[in-house]
Amino acid sequence: MARVGGPGAYEGTSFGTAKSCILLWLDGGPSHLETFDPKIDVPREVQGPLGTTPTSIPGVHFSGELVRCAKLADQMTIIRSMTSPLGEHGLANQYALSGYLPSPNVQYPSFGSLASHQRALDWNNPLPRSIGIPEPRIGHGAGFLGASDEPFWVHGDPGSPSFQVRDLEIHPSLDPTRLERRREMLGRLQDSQKGPGFQGAFEWILSPQAKRAFDLKQESDATKERYGLRSFGQSCLLARRLVEQRVPFVTVVQPGWDTHENMVVPLRDGFAGAKVGVGLIPTFDQAASALIEDLHKRELLDETLVIAMGEFGRTPKVNTRGGRDHWPRVYSVMLCGGGLPRGVVYGSSDRIGESPMDHPTTPSDLVHTLLVRLGVRPDQTLLTPEGRPIRVNQHGRPIDALL
Amino acid sequence: MRDYRLGVSLAALWWVLAIDTPFLCAQGPARAVDSIGLGIVTASLIEPNGSQVLVATEGGLCVVSNRAETNGAETKDPVRYESARSFPISRSIQSPFSQINSLDFSPDASRLLIAGGDPGQLGGVECIEWPSSTRLGLFQTEDQGRAIGDVVTEVDWFPGGSQWVESHWSGWVLVRWLDGSVRVKFGGHTGPVLSAMAWDEQTAISSGLDQTIKVWRVADGVQVRSLDNHTGAVVQLLGCDGPNDKRLLVSAGRDRTIRLWDPSIGRLIRFVKLPEVPVRMELSESGGLIVAMENGSICEVSMPSLRIDQTVSVSPRRIAAMVQSSRGVWWFW
Amino acid sequence: MHPRHLERIGWYFSGRSLLGVVIWLFLLERIFAQEISEPSFELDVLTLLTKHGCNSGACHGAVAGRGEFYLSLWGSNPKADYDQIVHAFKSRRVRFASPEESLLIAKPSGRIAHEGQERFEPDSPTAETLIRWIAAGAPFGPSLRVEDFQVSAEPIEPSSDRLGYRLRAFARLNGSKIPLDVSDRTTWEAEPDGDSMGWIQQSPPTLGLLRPGRHWITARFAGQVRSLVLIKPYPDPGPVLAGSALDPMTWIDQEVQEGLDRANLKPLGIADDLTWLRRVSLDLVGRIPSLGEIAEFQGLDLRTRKTQTVDRLIRSEAFGTYWAYKLARWVGFRPIASEPEATFAFEQYLRRSAGERRSWKQIAQELVLGTGDSHREGAANFARLASDPRVHAERIGSVFLGIRIGCANCHNHPLDRWTQDDYHGLAAILAGIDRGREVRYSGGGQVTNLRTREAAIPKLPGQEFLSVQSDAKAAQANVERLSAWIFDEQDPRFATMLANRLWGTMMGRGLVDPVDDLRETNPASHPRLLERLAKSLIEADYQPSSILKLIALSQAYARVEVDTSVSRLDPSFFAAREPKAMAPEVLYDAIHDALGLSVESRAIGWLDPTTPSESLDVLGRCGRMVGCSPELSRGGATQRSLGQQLHWINGPLVNRAIQSPGSFIRQESGSGASDAEILAMGYLRFFGQPGTQEQLRDWGSQIPQQTEEKLAWFEDWAWSMLSSPRFLNH
Structure with missing residues (x-):
């Protein structure tokens, strides 16, 4: 796909500091009041059931269940003043991930696909450039960039002992030689046709090193336990392994954050009557903190951007069913690594977490900033298959405090 | 002959110019501002001695007298509702506010509180001596946890006369001492507060856009209970006498209901559905409730049964304020 | 009055006197001045x-x-x-x-x-x-009634390479007979894609186009919305590839040509007949042509063989089977939870309707009005697919009208004329249907209109309110009114939607695209062509085969296939054939057919989209979506995701078929056919064309001598043929 106005020297030392990115996608709209922006001293119907905990940033609190992440807060950048008009799943996902309001005329690519697309030219690694764990969600796709930039979704459950990537193992009746021959034959049939065809898949299948990246049995039990043995924890561990292999973009999905009713159960307990909380927030706390510490230990954190976000926040007032409903007017995002400033809380919401009080930041602004860190020029123009030029990022302004 | 033709032509021309074309015949809702004089009225309060009325407008406070009343003349028919727009203005009092939302005389009638502000910019309460109208204090608030200040929506003296409660569009409710210093701030509402009343020396009740009525302690600003049944903004609160000398709370909501509560136990006693959204309600001398609605009609509701006795179409436009004169006639703007 | 006086008055108003002139000018000025005073x-x-x-x-x-x-x-x-x-x-x-x-x-x-x-x-x-x-006191002023809101664009700067337009909007206000220029009070919007389209300015309303192709402008005024389509011609008409000139130009082609002329585009040439044969077989009956069919085709008269082929395919049993599948996908057929009898009845109904070539209007009406014991009356199950009246309303909108009325749930549809009252009114009509095993009308069902917060009054979308449904009879009457409105031929919305879908399924792209998003602000690329197709469909009593035949025999359908990423052509002009991928079920069957395998049941026959099949899921089978058409995604089979590629290479779908003992490779080599013969047969089977001498020679030179190795080679060769775009696209 042709580029108009290709990548040149971009001003600023913050350009391209992140070689890889791990997006922890909290699907369903995580409540900002139960995660990174809890409120103290507010009416009961705003406060919510989870309490607060102080963090390693003085004066800043996280939700009471984010104990381990709270200790790492001084490594993070928290944005508390995200704002969006879209309160529907699907639409909000697309906006949050592409930086463009969804349109029926154009399928905008997610910023992950843009980062993956950027690396296509110098990519000689058999692994896919964008990997999603485990099941696909709306908005993460490549849009008009085409199938070659679509994330590869592993499916299955990394937490399961029998986990393996579907169809990665060579068919029992075949061997690498025959695969090579098939590849070569197909190449001859395709010589007049454009398109990568099956190139990417062949390279991957025929590379033992690439396949090993997905083998979690190579990790010690201690490491696995540190992340948490269930799906999300092991997915984060897998993400770390992939980033070690220089995969530019890994998405880890944690579904279930759409807590319209009785939110204590999905958020803290995990199931009714649990003695020890195994819900979304303790699971996230364990896995995300393990991931950050692990990346730091392996000296990958400065080059790896870790993002934890969802498509919107939730209503400041708890509803009649003990839950919160969609609230895109203000929500929070957690960022870490990739050269970002440490221990920074950017922007704030008002007293009850209803509106941004200062530094309102749109998803376009956030995507613009993340793209700069990932080394993608936001002012670049790409062409759709029909020849329409589309700017990589049109409406966002860079968040100076993060660059 | 020529004059005759010219005359006919001019008459035809006049006829053409005088008619409205079909385009202009349709009339939408009437103009918002009345013809001459008062302009838009936002609050009214009858003076303690009953012969004069204070009317709050965009320009300031007007003191209006009803000559017929003060002259003691007998009116022909027992007119129940009378538009007071034509009453002569005997005095004007300047106000620092462009919107005056609430007026309240102190229990000994020596002071008057004027509450309001500039929408979107600032809010405040002015205290003046009555009847001299000398300013005793101007208490403004800006930046109460929000980037901009906004108007004070209601003000109410406590029975002892040494403090008052004021509700703010910004969401806070304040209790101030006589000198204007803040005694306590109540932050329990999650949205603009439209009404506040001093229930007794220790308790205040407030309501607002968050569709709740909150009962709270004046000593420490701690909420006692929240009355949650309204499904629309609660625009006004009143206290009334119930059976067995119990004092009950009446609320008017944009969900088109009037609700009767016992705030001491937090119980909704009953409610009535109105045909339209209520704008303002007042208690009559006989103990009934007069509710003015958005379409300019009035519901007469008997208390405490909340039964609608009558609905009277009183005015083509909405009624912003009403007071009952000493002769029982309701004056409205 | 004396007649002479009247005469005089008339004389003054006749304009012959100065006074008369003055009077007329004054009158005119008053008429125009009163609007703004x-x-x-x-x-x-x-x-x-x-x-x-x-x-x-x-x-x-x-x-x-x-x-x-x-x-x-x-x-x-x-x-x-x-x-x-x-x-x-x-x-x-x-x-x-x-x-x-x-x-x-x-x-x-x-x-x-x-x-x-x-x-x-x-x-x-x-x-x-x-x-x-x-x-002035913030008056409401006169209530506004708008009629005849029209928009247009006048070219300005015609000679520069920036095509500029002055945008104009006119409307008749409050019963006036004279249209007023309301351009400055209209909000103009263009597709938000940055600098590529051009620029749009609100005051004075002007538009500049940079990119050649089709552009859509939306105009809003006083609650009404209109769209404007402008075409900027391409500077270079593009190359012309040679092709067969035997095909006559049908009226469809004339319409398409008009669009091409406006855009200064030349259509690409006609593909060869064997390519056409494979294409039309897949599009009409969901199968690749067999060896026998290819041979037969080659023996027919050049001038009539296409028509004969289309007639044969339409009459075949395979046509009924394939279109039962298309019908099922269109109406969103799914099993009825825990009721296999209902599911079976529904499935049988769809099969029979397609197999017996019933009128699709008849079928559609039965689905809208279907009542009775759903275990026996298959059509009654359409209502049961929806869990509540709102979902039912959205399905009816999507399936039978091609509109996305769901946007009007919380507010009036921002891009079309549907109001909240329309949406909730439609749901209110459908609230009168009881969706248990016995589907029947009942009174008393209600939905709340989110706008009024009260019970919604039944309403035909965009039309009048209907009576409240207090009992079953009233509910039935309303649903019948709804049906009459949907299928009204004076304003043929159903026929238009269906004609558009049929065009889309043949050509790879609807005249309105996407095919389930017909709205004011998404106009057809060829409005007159769509109108004529709809009329033609009505005249043929809603038999899809009539339209399909017309399209199959047009030049536009027969064009050479070119990838848009190469040609950079706007596909809405139909200058070339877009490569189209096969639907997952069709592909599944095609693999088996090409290898000469007989299967117990063809995938096309599995109307239930939840029939367990990992391969079909990986290939992107339609699941929940109503009216899903997987083959309408762009780019054809060159656009396969990595997961699909892996499955194709290592999964059981292709590998098992290739290794099956029934495959033609094993059969032929077992019965002594030569290598060259197998290669030639493979070309015919996989691509529907004989291979060239050079191709056959090239392959032949690589075949190993030993039998085991030879078999493996042929399997690998078959795999590569099945994986090439020439097999996967059509």
């Missing part, structure tokens, strides 16, 4: 708020409003907006004594902090108009 809320204020985006869905037009200030989306409810602006909360938003300090002006002009930023300058015409309006 008194400010009108709807005409002057609300249109400005729309132009500045104040009542957009991202701001105060959102359902939750902004800062406690609620406006109707795009000004669809002027009375409510007037109340909010002028009366609400003691008129806090307007200040009559000092209008410029009113929140309505002070906030959007930047005097007071505004989350929505500055929308206009404090000294702009907008601010002046608002100040003047408030100073």
Whole structure:
């Protein structure tokens, strides 16, 4: 796909500091009041059931269940003043991930696909450039960039002992030689046709090193336990392994954050009557903190951007069913690594977490900033298959405090 | 002959110019501002001695007298509702506010509180001596946890006369001492507060856009209970006498209901559905409730049964304020 | 009056006297002047708020409003907006004594902090108009009635390479016979894609086009919305590839050619007949042509063989089977939970209807009106696919009208004419249907209209209100009215939707695209062609085969296949054939057919999209979606995701078929056919064409000598043939 106005020297030392990115996608709209922006001293119907905990940033609190992440807060950048008009799943996902309001005329690519697309030219690694764990969600796709930039979704459950990537193992009746021959034959049939065809898949299948990246049995039990043995924890561990292999973009999905009713159960307990909380927030706390510490230990954190976000926040007032409903007017995002400033809380919401009080930041602004860190020029123009030029990022302004 | 033709032509021309074309015949809702004089009225309060009325407008406070009343003349028919727009203005009092939302005389009638502000910019309460109208204090608030200040929506003296409660569009409710210093701030509402009343020396009740009525302690600003049944903004609160000398709370909501509560136990006693959204309600001398609605009609509701006795179409436009004169006639703007 | 006096009066008004002239001029001036003498809320204020985006869905037009200030989306409810602006909360938003300090002006002009930023300058015409309006007492003014809202574009700067237009909007207001120029009060929008389209300016309304191709402009005025399509011609018509000239130009081709002429594009040439044969077989019956069919075709008269082939395919049993599958996908057939009898009855109904070549209007009507024991009356199950009246309303909109009416749930549809009353009114009609095993009408069902917060009154979308459904008979009457309206031939919305879908399934792209999003602001690329196709469909009693035949025999259908990423052509002109991938079920069957395997049941026969099949799921089978057409995704089979590629290489789908003992490779080599013969047969089977001498020679030179190795080689060769675009696309 042709580029108009290709990548040149971009001003600023913050350009391209992140070689890889791990997006922890909290699907369903995580409540900002139960995660990174809890409120103290507010009416009961705003406060919510989870309490607060102080963090390693003085004066800043996280939700009471984010104990381990709270200790790492001084490594993070928290944005508390995200704002969006879209309160529907699907639409909000697309906006949050592409930086463009969804349109029926154009399928905008997610910023992950843009980062993956950027690396296509110098990519000689058999692994896919964008990997999603485990099941696909709306908005993460490549849009008009085409199938070659679509994330590869592993499916299955990394937490399961029998986990393996579907169809990665060579068919029992075949061997690498025959695969090579098939590849070569197909190449001859395709010589007049454009398109990568099956190139990417062949390279991957025929590379033992690439396949090993997905083998979690190579990790010690201690490491696995540190992340948490269930799906999300092991997915984060897998993400770390992939980033070690220089995969530019890994998405880890944690579904279930759409807590319209009785939110204590999905958020803290995990199931009714649990003695020890195994819900979304303790699971996230364990896995995300393990991931950050692990990346730091392996000296990958400065080059790896870790993002934890969802498509919107939730209503400041708890509803009649003990839950919160969609609230895109203000929500929070957690960022870490990739050269970002440490221990920074950017922007704030008002007293009850209803509106941004200062530094309102749109998803376009956030995507613009993340793209700069990932080394993608936001002012670049790409062409759709029909020849329409589309700017990589049109409406966002860079968040100076993060660059 | 020529004059005759010219005359006919001019008459035809006049006829053409005088008619409205079909385009202009349709009339939408009437103009918002009345013809001459008062302009838009936002609050009214009858003076303690009953012969004069204070009317709050965009320009300031007007003191209006009803000559017929003060002259003691007998009116022909027992007119129940009378538009007071034509009453002569005997005095004007300047106000620092462009919107005056609430007026309240102190229990000994020596002071008057004027509450309001500039929408979107600032809010405040002015205290003046009555009847001299000398300013005793101007208490403004800006930046109460929000980037901009906004108007004070209601003000109410406590029975002892040494403090008052004021509700703010910004969401806070304040209790101030006589000198204007803040005694306590109540932050329990999650949205603009439209009404506040001093229930007794220790308790205040407030309501607002968050569709709740909150009962709270004046000593420490701690909420006692929240009355949650309204499904629309609660625009006004009143206290009334119930059976067995119990004092009950009446609320008017944009969900088109009037609700009767016992705030001491937090119980909704009953409610009535109105045909339209209520704008303002007042208690009559006989103990009934007069509710003015958005379409300019009035519901007469008997208390405490909340039964609608009558609905009277009183005015083509909405009624912003009403007071009952000493002769029982309701004056409205 | 004396006749002479009348005569005199008439003389004055006849214009022959100076006085008469003056009188006429005065009259005319009065007519035009009266519109602007008194400010009108709807005409002057609300249109400005729309132009500045104040009542957009991202701001105060959102359902939750902004800062406690609620406006109707795009000004669809002027009375409510007037109340909010002028009366609400003691008129806090307007200040009559000092209008410029009113929140309505002070906030959007930047005097007071505004989350929505500055929308206009404090000294702009907008601010002046608002100040003047408030100073005049903020009247509502005359109620606005708009008729005949028309938009057009006049070219300006015709010679420069930037094509410029002056945008104009006219409407007749309040019963006036004279259209008024309302261009300055109309909000103009173009597709938001940055600099590529050009530029659009609101005052004075002008448009500049940079990119060649088709452009859509949306115009909003007083709650109405219209669209405008403009074509900027391509500078270079493009290459012409040679092709067969035997095909006559049908009326379809004339319409398509007109579009091409306007865009200064030349169509690409016609593909060879064998390519056409494979293409039409897949599009009409979902199968690749067999060896026998290819041979037969080659023996027919050149001039008539295409027509004969289309007739043969349409008459075949395979046509009935394939179109039962298409019908099932179109109506969103799914199993009825825990009721296999109902599922079976529904499935049988669809099979029979397609197999017996029933009129699709008949079928559709039965699905809308179907009642009875759903275990016996298959059609009654369509209503059961929806769990509640709202979902049912959205399905009816999507399936039978091709509209996405769901957007009008919370506010009037921002891009089309559907109001909240329409949406909830439609749901209210369908609330009168009982969806148990016995599908029947019942009175008393209700939905709440989110706008009025009360029970919705049954309403035909865009039409009048119907009577409340107090009992079963009234409910039935309303549903019958609904059916009559959907299938009305005076305003043939069903026929248009169906004709568009049929075009899309043959050509790879609808005349309205996407095919389930027909709306005012998504106009057809060839409106007259669509109209004629709809009429043709009606005349053929809604037999899809009639339209399919017309398309199959047109030049537009037969064009050479070119990838748009190479040609950069706007596909909506149909200058070339877009490579189209096969639907997963068709592909599954095609693999087996090409290898000569007989299967117990063809995948096309599995109407139930939840039939367990990992391969079909990986290939992107339609699951939940109504009216899903997987082959309408762009780019054809060159666009396969990595997961699909892996499955194709290592999964069981292709590998097991290739290794099956019944495959033609094993059969032929077992019965002594030569290598060359197998290669030639393979070309015919996989690509529907004989291979060239050179191709056959090339392959032949690589075949190993030993038998085991030879078999493996042929399997690998078969795999590569099945994986090439020539097999996967058509």
